[in-house]
Amino acid sequence: MQRPLVHITVRSILAALMVVLASGLMLLVRNWVTTPTVALLYLLPVGLSTAAWGLVPGLVAALGAFVAFNYFFLPPFFTLHVLHAEDLLALVVFLVVAVTMSRLVGRAESNLARAQAREHEAVHLHELTAALAGMHDDTTILQALAEHVRATFRGNEVQVSLQAEAGGPVEVVASPSHRASPESRPTIALPILGMRGMMGEIAIWRAAGGLTSDELRLLGTFSREAALAVERVGLAEAKSRARALVQSDALKAAILSSVSHELRSPLATIKASVTSLRTALVPWESEAREQLLQAVEEETDHLNELVGNLLDMSRIEAGSLKPQRQWNDLGEILQSVLGRMRSALAQHHVVAELPADLPLVPVDWVEIEQVFRNLLSNSIKYSPPGTTVRIVAREHTPWLRVEVHNQGPAIPEMYLERIFDKFFRFTAQDQVAGTGLGLSICKGIVEAHGGRIWVENLSPGVAFKFLLPLTWEGARPREMESHEPTSSRPGD
Amino acid sequence: MNQHPHVLVIDDEPQILRALRTILGARQFRVSTASRGEEGLALAAAQPPDLVILDLTLPDIDGFEVCARLRAWTQVPIIVLSVRDDEGAKVRALDRGADDYLTKPFGIEELLARIRVGLRHAARTQGAAQVIVKAGSLEIDLSQYKVLKGGVEVKLTGTEYKLLAYLIANAGRVLTHRSLLTSVWGPADADHVEYLRVFIRQLRLKLEDNPEEPKYLRTEPGVGYRFDLDD
Secondary structure, eight states: OHHHHHHHHHHHHHHHHHHHHHHHHHHHTTTTSOHHHHHHHHHHHHHHHHHHHOHHHHHHHHHHHHHHIIIIISSSTTSOOOOOGGGHHHHHHHHHHHHHHHHHHHHHHHHHHHHHHHHHHHHHHHHHHHHHHTOOSHHHHHHHHHHHHHHHHTOSEEEEEEESSTTSOEEEEEESTTSOOOSSOOSEEEEEEETTEEEEEEEEEOTTOSOOHHHHHHHHHHHHHHHHHHHHHHHHHHHHHHHHHHHHHHHHHHHHHHHHHHHHHHHHHHHHHHHHHHSTTSOSSSHHHHHHHHHHHHHHHHHHHHHHHHHHHHHHHTTOOOOOOEEEOHHHHHHHHHHHTHHHHTTSEEEEEOOTTOOOEEEOHHHHHHHHHHHHHHHHHHSOTTOEEEEEEEEETTEEEEEEEEOOOOOOGGGTTGGGSTTOOSSOTTTSOSOSOHHHHHHHHHHHTTOEEEEEEOSSSEEEEEEEESOBTTBOOOOSGGGSOSOOOTTO | OOSSOEEEEEOSOHHHHHHHHHHHHHTTOEEEEESSHHHHHHHHHHSOOSEEEEOSOOSSSOHHHHHHHHHTTOOOOEEEEESOOOHHHHHHHHHTTOOEEEESSOOHHHHHHHHHHHHHHHHHHHSSOOSEEEETTEEEETTTTEEEETTEEOOOOHHHHHHHHHHHHTTTSEEEHHHHHHHHTOGGGTTOHHHHHHHHHHHHHHHOSSTTSOSSEEEETTTEEEEOOOO
């Protein structure tokens, strides 16, 4: 209380000084102005003092002005005698002006203060909603709410608890986060209300004491905003779950229709071959027997590959395809693929152009082998026998760039991207066998390695191209020479 | 090894047991079968087999454990036969003492070849250590640290020789990257497959007739390497 008193005193002295100054000025010009004008002019220091410093300095100015007016300008001059009662009217007018103005100014000031407070609230609220808008999980929303509540209400501690789903876990977030919640009761605790009633609570501990009604209103708005954000997240999750279900249903339907056809045809061949082999119709030592047996073997391999593709696809779909990276020699991988596919590739000229100094590449051997196998079987499926299939690899820092070229028919421009989609084929199913999974598996594997795969039309032919990163956790393979064991050849 | 080697097949799939009993029986093997892990272990103890064919998924204890428990007392060759074709399972089985790994479905010729290699390796480790190993045009004299290819001596560095000697000592067995790196470079380098890639490439250039299609130094994708004595 000391301070306002000092303020008022200082300001009152200033007001008095202003009256003295005004009196001095008017004494200088007294020969040119009439007494009523002087009285009018004395309203200036009274009005200014009130406007600038408030009621008490205004009253001081009013009294001072009356005294000065009376002393200097009303006869008898230089006395405080009042000759006419009407001269007292000046005092009354001065006082009324001071009081009225102070009230007007006071109201304007409080309006301004309220407007500023509103703006403040609006800014805080805007900051909170802006922060909440981009958030996708409950924890970050609660964290943001706690931080904003603490900053806005100058709380020492804020704790927000929330149960997003009925029967679900209750999440508690505190700000500052590192501190355990205080033992004492919070200064205020406000429920967070959502569509299905109370979802949680905001608790504030603050040394400055309870909240004003404006602050309470703002806190209520904060809590509603947070409830909305949490509910929005819940709805978005529910929606994406629903969409995923619809997609996986569509995928299952596509798999079933594609796979049942693909599984049945080899099974039909196997069954037909084996049953005819059991009859006496096929002689023990004959060309026919040999052919039937070959058909059985080829079709079992085909079935096995099909099941493998389905497993790979489901792993890619489930996001559980995690490459087991090792430093590998791409040439060695390709060798192994070409070895295994020798009979399938026999109808085509396969040319591999790999530089001898190709660096090691951090990949999952089995998966990259699968990529080659799928690209090669796609190439021989679509390009006529006798044509060349070329495999080219080159270092393209920081990538290893691999290309598989074949002489197949050009792919229409609009299908260049879609060709890697599951079950996509632009030729009729009965023309070329396959599940339509091979290329999408390639895409899944290459992307799981952090690479990229695409297809380009050549003239003539088609080129599948993919990039694989040459670094693993940011590094190239370790230098060999320095790690050669020191033991020398024992025989020398 | 007697005339009719005893093969123990542990697999829970009756169709596989039936097929293997028929096929191996026709090839003059004595075959006993078990459909559970404990049963297989008991059989192995009662009539020690010359070779074990083991499935990984069994109803009671899994194949990894059967492997480890067999290895506690016997060096009998173990060939794992499984539908699991992830490298993790292969490496685990091999690290627990399996000699070889074949993924179902398999060709019977492939299985018979692996059985032959396993039996031969067992005979070798039981008898006196072989001093001179011959494979195709290669001749390796382990007492002289000498490698001949088509009668001409091949110069190998210390590490190359160490790697080759370890592979030959375990010819026919699949050796995991880890076991190769640990025994040639030491446990600290057990994860540095990149060394192995470089040295295998060098060895192939020096020893193979066609390094692009290796006959002796065979890659086991994602698992390790194997030295093949069979032509």
